[in-house]
Structures are given as structure tokens and as C-alpha cells.
Amino acid sequence: MRDVLDRLAADPFNLVVTLDAERALAEAAHPRPGPLSGVPVGVKDLIDVAGLPTRCGSNVLADAAPATADAPVVAMLRAAGAIVVAKLHTHEFAFGPTGDIAAMGPARNPHDPTRITGGSSSGSAAAVAAGYLPLALGTDTGASVRTPAALCGVVGLKPRYGALPVDGVFPLSESCDHVGLLAPDVDSAAFAWEVLSEGNTPELGKLRVGVLVDDYWQPFDPVLDDAVSTAVAGLRAAGAEIVEVRTPMIDELAGTYPRIVGTEAYTTHGAWLAERPEAYQPQTLARLTPWADVPATEYVRTQRARRRLVEELAQACADVDVLVLPTTRLRATPIGAEEADGHAVRPSLLALTLPFNLTGWPAVSVPGAVSDGGLPTGVQVVGVRLDEHAVLRVGAAIAQA
Amino acid sequence: MRDVLDRLAADPFNLVVTLDAERALAEAAHPRPGPLSGVPVGVKDLIDVAGLPTRCGSNVLADAAPATADAPVVAMLRAAGAIVVAKLHTHEFAFGPTGDIAAMGPARNPHDPTRITGGSSSGSAAAVAAGYLPLALGTDTGASVRTPAALCGVVGLKPRYGALPVDGVFPLSESCDHVGLLAPDVDSAAFAWEVLSEGNTPELGKLRVGVLVDDYWQPFDPVLDDAVSTAVAGLRAAGAEIVEVRTPMIDELAGTYPRIVGTEAYTTHGAWLAERPEAYQPQTLARLTPWADVPATEYVRTQRARRRLVEELAQACADVDVLVLPTTRLRATPIGAEEADGHAVRPSLLALTLPFNLTGWPAVSVPGAVSDGGLPTGVQVVGVRLDEHAVLRVGAAIAQA
Numbered sequence: 001m002r003d004v005l006d007r008l009a010a011d012p013f014n015l016v017v018t019l020d021a022e023r024a025l026a027e028a029a030h031p032r033p034g035p036l037s038g039v040p041v042g043v044k045d046l047i048d049v050a051g052l053p054t055r056c057g058s059n060v061l062a063d064a065a066p067a068t069a070d071a072p073v074v075a076m077l078r079a080a081g082a083i084v085v086a087k088l089h090t091h092e093f094a095f096g097p098t099g100d101i102a103a104m105g106p107a108r109n110p111h112d113p114t115r116i117t118g119g120s121s122s123g124s125a126a127a128v129a130a131g132y133l134p135l136a137l138g139t140d141t142g143a144s145v146r147t148p149a150a151l152c153g154v155v156g157l158k159p160r161y162g163a164l165p166v167d168g169v170f171p172l173s174e175s176c177d178h179v180g181l182l183a184p185d186v187d188s189a190a191f192a193w194e195v196l197s198e199g200n201t202p203e204l205g206k207l208r209v210g211v212l213v214d215d216y217w218q219p220f221d222p223v224l225d226d227a228v229s230t231a232v233a234g235l236r237a238a239g240a241e242i243v244e245v246r247t248p249m250i251d252e253l254a255g256t257y258p259r260i261v262g263t264e265a266y267t268t269h270g271a272w273l274a275e276r277p278e279a280y281q282p283q284t285l286a287r288l289t290p291w292a293d294v295p296a297t298e299y300v301r302t303q304r305a306r307r308r309l310v311e312e313l314a315q316a317c318a319d320v321d322v323l324v325l326p327t328t329r330l331r332a333t334p335i336g337a338e339e340a341d342g343h344a345v346r347p348s349l350l351a352l353t354l355p356f357n358l359t360g361w362p363a364v365s366v367p368g369a370v371s372d373g374g375l376p377t378g379v380q381v382v383g384v385r386l387d388e389h390a391v392l393r394v395g396a397a398i399a400q401a
Numbered sequence: 402m403r404d405v406l407d408r409l410a411a412d413p414f415n416l417v418v419t420l421d422a423e424r425a426l427a428e429a430a431h432p433r434p435g436p437l438s439g440v441p442v443g444v445k446d447l448i449d450v451a452g453l454p455t456r457c458g459s460n461v462l463a464d465a466a467p468a469t470a471d472a473p474v475v476a477m478l479r480a481a482g483a484i485v486v487a488k489l490h491t492h493e494f495a496f497g498p499t500g501d502i503a504a505m506g507p508a509r510n511p512h513d514p515t516r517i518t519g520g521s522s523s524g525s526a527a528a529v530a531a532g533y534l535p536l537a538l539g540t541d542t543g544a545s546v547r548t549p550a551a552l553c554g555v556v557g558l559k560p561r562y563g564a565l566p567v568d569g570v571f572p573l574s575e576s577c578d579h580v581g582l583l584a585p586d587v588d589s590a591a592f593a594w595e596v597l598s599e600g601n602t603p604e605l606g607k608l609r610v611g612v613l614v615d616d617y618w619q620p621f622d623p624v625l626d627d628a629v630s631t632a633v634a635g636l637r638a639a640g641a642e643i644v645e646v647r648t649p650m651i652d653e654l655a656g657t658y659p660r661i662v663g664t665e666a667y668t669t670h671g672a673w674l675a676e677r678p679e680a681y682q683p684q685t686l687a688r689l690t691p692w693a694d695v696p697a698t699e700y701v702r703t704q705r706a707r708r709r710l711v712e713e714l715a716q717a718c719a720d721v722d723v724l725v726l727p728t729t730r731l732r733a734t735p736i737g738a739e740e741a742d743g744h745a746v747r748p749s750l751l752a753l754t755l756p757f758n759l760t761g762w763p764a765v766s767v768p769g770a771v772s773d774g775g776l777p778t779g780v781q782v783v784g785v786r787l788d789e790h791a792v793l794r795v796g797a798a799i800a801q802a
Contacts, residue, residue, distance in 0.1 A: 101685060
């Protein structure tokens with residue numbers, strides 16, 4: 001480890017933002033076991049490392065406070081035994097493919113220091129090319145892992161969108177941002193990828209069933225409560241573990257839904273709404289028209305809040321495989337009624353399902369075993385860590401009970 | 402089939418928009434073999450069925466021309482042997498969870514015709530509940546498969562986001578829209594899901610390598626051409642089939658990138674840009690400021706064009722497993738140069754990589770076997786139907802060649 005740190009400290013190519021020497025030496029003395037035990041890694045200075053500032057190559061963040069936690073992708077490397085030794089050069093805010101625009105000046109290509117490294121993961125690619133490090137994390141929004149890899153003669157992997165978590169990574173464009181990795185050869189890249197993608201594979205064991213206890217999730221119709229209780233009791237009897245789940249973010253998450261759907265629907269209907277509003281049912285017209293003039297930055301902020309809150313919901317559900325809850329808060333209401341039993345109809349039919357459109361998780365509604373008065377009850381099974389096949393299997397267990 | 406059609410024709414619940422009787426009878430006489438051979442299915446009137454108009458429950462589309470093609474999800478059902486017999490009631494433009502707002506009036510719940518079916522896949526859930534059909538397609542943006550399933554006492558599956566194609570489906574909110582299915586019991590739903598999800602699994606056989614022949618993809622540096630040719634020749638020698646791929650949409654697709662990234666980046670930086678613009682490097686400042694005032698509808702339209710063009714690119718690549726191309730158009734340029742060899746540097750380093758941030762496909766840059774003058778060449782392998790492991794294996798074959 002000392003030689004790695006010495007080489008980085010003497011770097012003539014302007015690649016090193018911060019050297020985490022003391023911690024690296026301490027960890028190297030007692031390396032954590034794992035597939036990457038003792039392997040020194042570098043992290044692009046756009047990605048949080050606990051205790052170090054994330055400056056993104058910019059004077060805008062010259063006074064940034066140290067990050068309070070590792071980005072999850074960094075935590076995954078540490079969990080595998082890797083030792084983070086340095087934060088590395090980035091093109092300012094990752095917004096450029098050259099690597100020569102940054103508060104600390106240009107990164108230099110180890111093959112020819114008068115030439116660019118490519119960017120924006122300039123330091124990560126060049127530190128691997130210079131032989132300083134066998135592995136580094138980068139990010140890629142349009143080129144930023146692959147192009148510096150190409151220009152520096154190393155391997156750069158951009159996984160598919162969403163394969164590695166972007167939490168704790170300063171965003172450039174969340175709809176295009178990918179976390180990736182840089183390594184000297186394909187075998188090293190493949191090995192690191194195995195380690196990182198392994199961390200994303202949930203371990204399925206005995207079924208853990210989450211029951212949502214916050215007020216938001218409670219139905220208005222007590223028969224729906226009975227239907228869910230019966231379903232959960234049946235799963236418990238079949239050996240499942242029942243876990244209470246608290247979701248303090250749910251109201252805020254659900255609050256993002258109208259703006260997202262309204263804006264996207266208005267984009268579709270705008271021309272028709274201007275030309276022949278009378279062709280719409282009045283209720284549809286009234287629900288579409290408020291969304292004409294949303295600024296793009298506000299829409300993007302809403303999408304961003306959605307993603308943050310979905311991540312919080314996923315963390316709240318981290319201990320369960322599936323959620324079991326009512327599909328609706330009311331059973332079928334009279335046609336034309338806007339209120340029933342003192343509750344507005346429309347939100348009663350949307351509130352318990354829309355969170356899983358925002359998360360995109362698989363979900364199924366199956367008829368509950370309990371009813372009265374002839375109207376069906378719907379019990380919803382949501383896959384937190386399970387796919388559609390597994391969700392349907394749980395649904396079948398409920399429907400048979 | 403005659404009895405199915407008779408029951409649908411006599412429906413008292415206002416569920417049937419169009420009966421495709423003639424075609425259904427003809428197909429039933431000679432049913433296509435497959436796991437759903439001869440099974441009658443209904444399709445929510447938000448989803449295209451070739452030869453029938455898609456009216457979305459609205460007078461706005463009262464005069465809609467017949468769809469020219471089946472939506473892919475309908476085509477998948479037909480390929481499995483299913484027979485489409487009817488288009489079914491939907492809440493107007495799928496924008497409501499009740500099922501009682503539509504140009505043709507409310508759908509009625511078979512359990513109690515004075516009550517709503519739930520929506521927006523009102524006809525699909527109720528037609529299954531009434532025993533008319535064993536399977537129907539619906540869509541779910543916030544509730545619209547699960548809530549009518551719950552209120553009608555059937556099974557409604559919303560798969561995970563993106564699991565079933567939404568092409569040929571009138572959008573409500575593309576960031577929340579899911580295609581789903583309705584069935585009388587979990588076993589039927591699970592069987593139909595097996596059939597539909599099977600259709601999404603690519604058949605991997607002998608490696609088919611795509612080579613992109615349009616001008617857009619050609620590098621400026623002839624050494625990069627040599628590196629790719631050598632890589633492709635090596636793969637051919639190892640038994641791969643080489644396929645020329647044409648991508649007429651690539652310029653338009655690449656054209657969506659600046660607005661998407663600019664708008665999202667501006668949303669992040671807006672407050673800092675107002676407070677202390679001088680802290681940014683001048684080049685970064687100049688690239689961020691043009692994106693302050695984009696309307697949300699324009700941003701959404703750009704994202705929509707991106708998705709359409711990604712789909713076109715995927716179709717253009719339908720015959721290959723991977724693409725092999727240069728990572729950049731130039732090798733490492735001199736630090737500070739905005740032009741090199743008569744070409745602008747920045748786009749030369751972005752153009753060949755950014756398309757795969759827009760698609761989100763996995764991609765790796767590996768060092769090519771050919772170079773000169775000491776500067777590395779980067780060869781890019783992009784997974785069209787392959788995951789990161791497979792892409793890395795192809796990369797390893799190139800790097801060893």
C-alpha cells in the first residue's frame with residue numbers, strides 16, 4: 001500500500017484530487033476479507049467517499065463539507081474488501097468529454113502528457129493507464145467512462161442503465177447518468193463487475209412479507225382490512241415471516257404523481273385541447289387543463305424527488321420480499337358518485353396502487369377470501385425483491401387460502 | 402367462439418366497444434398453434450388492434466382511422482395462438498380510476514350494475530368478471546389494472562416497468578404507464594404472463610456482430626478504422642457472423658441528447674449559476690446557461706422522441722447480439738485544443754458513445770490491437786441483446802486478438 005500511495009503522491013499527470021493515505025494504510029494493515037480484499041481503488045471526485053469532500057472538479061464546491069457517507073457503489077467495493085486510496089480528477093461537473101476543464105487544471109495523458117486524457121472520468125482512466133491503480137470508479141453520461149478509457153488505452157465499462165446505483169453521485173443528467181468502472185484489462189473489469197453486480201442480486205430465502213402500518217395505507221372499508229388480515233394470516237401459517245414496514249415518505253412520494261402524469265398527459269393532448277375541447281368529457285378536460293405551463297426545471301425536479309423518495313421507500317422495504325396490502329380503500333362505489341361513505345372516490349381508488357407505478361415494481365391484485373354483500377375485495381401483492389412469477393405465486397397462495 | 406361472441410353481443414354492462422366477430426370466427430376455424438391456441442382475448446380500447454380504430458373512450462377520437470398494425474403486445478398474444486375478439490371499455494384516455502367517464506357512458510360492475518367497475522381498464526376487468534373472456538389486456542398508470550380487478554373480483558397483474566412493450570398503446574404518462582393483464586384466477590394470469598414474458602427473452606445462439614455503416618459512425622482517424630476492422634476480423638475468424646446495420650435515425654436520436662442533458666443539468670445548477678457564476682470554468686458556464694427556460698412540454702416531447710428513436714434503433718439492430726465500433730472519432734488530442742485535424746474535439750469524443758446512454762445498453766471500451774505513434778485506440782462493444790458479462794467476454798476476445 002505504501003508504494004501505491006507513493007506513486008499517487010508523485011503523480012506528474014495532475015490526476016489526484018485527494019489522497020486518503022492514513023485510512024488506506026490503516027485498512028491495509030487489517031484488510032477486510034472479500035473478493036477484492038486489499039485491492040486499492042480510486043474514485044472519481046463526483047462520487048461520495050465518507051470523510052472526503054466531493055468537489056466535482058469545480059470551484060463552486062471548493063468549500064464543500066466532507067461527505068457523511070460512502071455512495072452505495074463505494075460501500076459495495078468496501079464490502080468486497082477494496083481500499084479506497086484516492087479521489088481522482090474529473091472534468092468540471094462531468095460536463096465534457098476532454099478532461100482538460102477543471103478547477104485544478106487539465107488532466108494529462110500518461111501516453112503523452114501534452115495530450116488530453118478524455119473525460120469526464122479523466123483521473124480514473126489515466127490513473128489506471130499510468131499503472132497507479134488496478135481499479136477505479138467513474139461515471140458516464142455520454143462518453144465519460146468509455147472515451148477516457150479509449151484515449152488512455154484501458155478498459156472502461158458502462159453497465160446498462162440502472163445496473164449500478166447512482167445515489168451519492170453528483171448528477172449531470174439523471175436520465176443518462178451511469179456509474180461505470182475502469183480497469184487495465186478485460187479480466188480485471190469482468191472480475192470487478194461480478195463483485196459489483198453480485199451486490200445487486202437479492203438473496204431470496206424464506207418469504208418475508210411486509211405489512212404497511214402508516215395511516216396512508218389503511219383502507220376506509222373495514223371488509224378490506226379483513227381481507228388483507230386473512231391473506232397475511234394465511235401466509236404466516238404457510239411459514240412466511242411477517243414484518244411491519246413504516247414509510248414516512250409515502251405522502252411526499254404520492255404527491256409527485258399528479259404533476260408527472262399531468263405534465264406528460266398535457267404534452268400528449270395539448271394540440272387537441274386547443275382545437276376541440278368540447279370533444280372531451282368535462283371531467284377529463286378539467287383534469288388536463290391545469291398542466292399547460294409547467295417549466296421543465298420544475299418537472300425535472302419533481303422526477304428527481306420521485307427517484308429520491310422511491311429510493312427511501314426501497315430502503316424502508318429492505319427487509320421484505322413482498323408487500324401485501326389492499327388494492328383500494330373502498331370497494332365498488334355507485335356509478336357517478338364522487339363521494340362514498342364520506343370519502344372522495346377517485347383518490348380512494350388510486351392511492352394504494354399509484355406508489356408502485358412510481359417505483360415500477362411488479363404488483364398483482366387478487367380477489368380476497370373475505371367479502372360481504374356480494375362486492376369483491378382486492379388484495380394487492382407487490383414485488384419488492386421478487387419478479388412477476390414470484391409475485392403471482394404469492395397471489396395464488398392468498399387466493400387459495 | 403360463436404357463444405363467446407353471442408355473450409359479448411348481448412352484454413348489459415356497456416363493456417364492448419367493438420366486436421371483431423368476422424375475423425374471430427375465421428381464426429377460430431383454423432386456430433394458430435401455440436400455448437394460447439384458440440383462446441379468445443379482449444383488448445382495452447387504448448391499445449392498437451390492426452384494422453380497428455383506437456378511440457380511447459373519447460369523442461376526440463370518434464373519427465379515428467383503423468390502426469394499421471397490432472401493438473406488439475397484441476402481436477405477442479396472436480403469435481401464441483390467441484384470438485382477439487373485442488376492443489373493451491376504457492375510462493376516457495385512461496385518465497381516471499372509476500370507469501364511469503367515457504364517450505359511451507359508464508361501464509357497469511357485473512356484481513352490481515349500479516356500481517362502478519373501477520378503471521381505467523374497466524371493460525377488461527368487467528368482461529373477465531362477467532365470464533365473457535378468460536383473458537384481457539389492460540394498462541395501468543396509477544391503478545388501472547389493479548383497481549378494476551379489485552372492484553370486479555378478478556386478478557390484475559401490472560408487471561414491472563418496461564416488462565411489456567407500450568408501443569401502439571395510447572400514452573397517459575410514459576414514465577408511469579405499464580401494460581398489464583386481467584384473468585379470472587391466478588393460474589390463468591400466471592400462464593398468460595409466462596407466454597408474454599417468454600416473448601421478451603432473446604434467443605442467444607451463435608454470436609451475431611453488427612457493424613454500423615452509416616457516415617455518422619465513421620471515425621476521422623484511419624487508425625481507429627483499422628482497430629475496429631481488426632477486431633471484427635478476429636470475431637469473424639472465431640465463428641461470429643458479421644452483419645451490416647443501417648441506422649437512418651441516428652442523427653435525430655443524437656440530436657435529443659443536448660436538450661435532455663442540458664435541461665437536467667440546469668435544474669441541478671440553476672441556483673449556483675445565479676449566485677456565483679464566476680466560480681464555474683468559463684466553458685462550463687457557457688454550456689449550462691442556454692438551458693434555463695425550456696418548457697416542460699418541450700422537454701417531455703424530447704424524451705418522447707428519444708424513446709421512439711431508441712425503439713427504431715433497437716429494431717435496426719434486431720438481427721445482432723452486439724455492435725462493434727470505435728469508441729471515439731479521434732485519439733487523444735492536444736490539451737486545450739478545441740479543434741484537431743480540422744474536426745471539433747468535443748463532438749468527436751462524444752458522438753459514438755452517447756447513443757448508448759440514450760438507449761441505456763451496456764457498453765465497454767477495450768484497447769484495440771492496432772495503433773501507431775504510441776496513442777491508444779479504443780474499440781467499443783455494445784450489448785444489444787447481451788448483458789455486461791457477455792459484452793465483457795466479447796471485449797476479451799477482441800483484446801486478446
